[in-house]
Amino acid sequence: MLEKKTMGFVNSHKENEKRIALLPEHIATITNKEKLFFEKGYGDALGIPDAEYMALGCVIQSREEVLRQDIICEPKIGDSDFLSRLRKGQTVFGWVHAEQNRDIAEKLAQSEVKAYAWENMDYMNRHCFWVNNELAGEGAIMHAYQLIGEMPYNTKVAILGRGNVSHGAQKILLNLGAEVHIYNRNQEELFKKELPNYDVLINAILWDLKRTDHIMYREDLQRMKKNAMIIDVSCDRGGAIETTVPTTIDNPTYMVDGILHYAVDHTPSLLYRTASRSISEEISKYIDDLIESRANATLEASVVAVMDPMYK
Template sequence: MIIGIPKEIKPQEYRVASTPDCMKRLINQGHSVLVEKGAGIGAGFLDTDFIQAGAEIVDRNKLFEKSEMIYKVKEFFPEEFQYLREGLIIFTYIHSNAHREQTDAFLEKNVIGIAYEDIQDQNGEFPLLKPMSELAGKGGFIMACQYAQKSNHGSGLMLNRVHGVRTPHVTIIGAGTAGLGAAELAAAFQNQVSILEIDLNKLEQAKYKLPPNVELLCSNHNNLIACLKKTDVLMNCILWPKWRKDHLVSKDMLKMMKPGALIIDVSCDEAGAIETCRATSHDDPIYIEEGIVHYCVDNIPSTFARTATESLANATLPYALELANKGPKKALVENQALRKGLSFYFGNLTLEETGKKQNRSYITPEEALGMRA
């Protein structure tokens, strides 16, 4: 199979889909890899690194023209829609529920779209979200340290225990991979940390991973309100169902928070768990609403592009190999985890949450693949 790795065009996106080492695995199994000129620069990989691994460096037009599978990091933007064609395999973070124009284009062009974020293994885990979730949680806390600074429109609070002054409080919603990553750093900086989680098993597991300055709370209304009133930083690390119209933290609830407190929405579901969340960029990362500073950048891991690229490439490679070695239909039929990520198949929408959020008709991946009537 001919696999194309384009340069990401999302503003401030520095990751690339594969490292030279991971690329060698694809090439050694008989596949050809095309890399767009300069695709790896942001992550610290030169074109010569990819050439030494056996790839061919090409321009964007040739890459999309020749490739059978596009292997990338972020969703497609309108200027990339011209390159779509029937049967082209798109393997990336798609986030179709949040991008109606992209959904229209993928359906119109009859592509095969497989979303990293929806691949789910037999244990219910999301293996291609997990490495980026850890970086997003840890990076989110690093950004909290930055945007708590007065020079960045914050309250001027140092998120660290300093003798003689009150120790800051950090509230983290969710004890998943992102939440634990955020808690690990927040606790290491000796803040008072509270984690809110509805899954008591996750809280029990967190007890053995985190130090005593992390309070582990069942997520309910009373505990949430108590945390909102005292916290200096609120970090959202849960994914909110895309079709839900309610919110965990409403706009009115922000009035309970300290003036100048900071919200870091790691998950960045627009108007999701936090009603006032709207996606921002690294160029313009914050806004203030109800006196609360909001940081809602939707690609935090890009800031740590080298680490993020290596971690993501390691996680996606087995699935990319399976698609390339078996072809998309056989790979999807035989691998249930991969099939969970199927969002588009020759003009059919196969992702329930996008169908519900965008009020579109959809079918199951199994129906699309002819596995059952």
């Protein structure tokens, strides 16, 4: 029988990232509680004292001690400041996005750690973190409209994409009275024709990295309404929208040729309590399998193949 692994949970150092991966309320479903190590102050942002984790049989340690554990979990682990400092044989568990970021892929390859990527986790043909994806759309709409001092019911909106992010954006917009038009991937030309009709454009498409074109080029900004806004929830630099550059919660917008761009790359953190609860409920299902090295099809399908030729 394989020796059980330990699992460390660290706080994110990413700007304004307040989501955490595991709440005390979901630890009751986990068998190997004594194998869970949490950084001191892990639940501070949500008002959860260390004592709650300790009372469940978990261990509280310093950040450096937690980072020595076999498996390291952090929601935005691809943006972490410790990825390149991990040792061979360790495992990471979180949103990695190595496929979209060569620097992350290279760090994983150099440190020779195994990565289970949340973005690749599906169960019965549904993305495991679909709630978080909807929150990305919801958070982006709420934040961006507040920044421009406008209510959605005064705007006509185009949404690119029909996935979970799009669905979250739609819920907020429709509930607040916006006129919403949705375009499928096969309606790019129709969208381009109708672009001048809209006050707000929302991009919710997961961009195909093999594409070298854009749906919207910089010159297309001249065809938009005066004071129009682009909300790029997908945040792919130079992806569907040529002028997209990912931004932060502290500095969420920028102007290009008179068009306001909003491209915050972790909008669910704006709704960090709801997001943390949904993440915790989901990952608690997989922790014992990780610790006990048990076969799990969802986990194995999510492993990032960092030695694949595309990363070389």
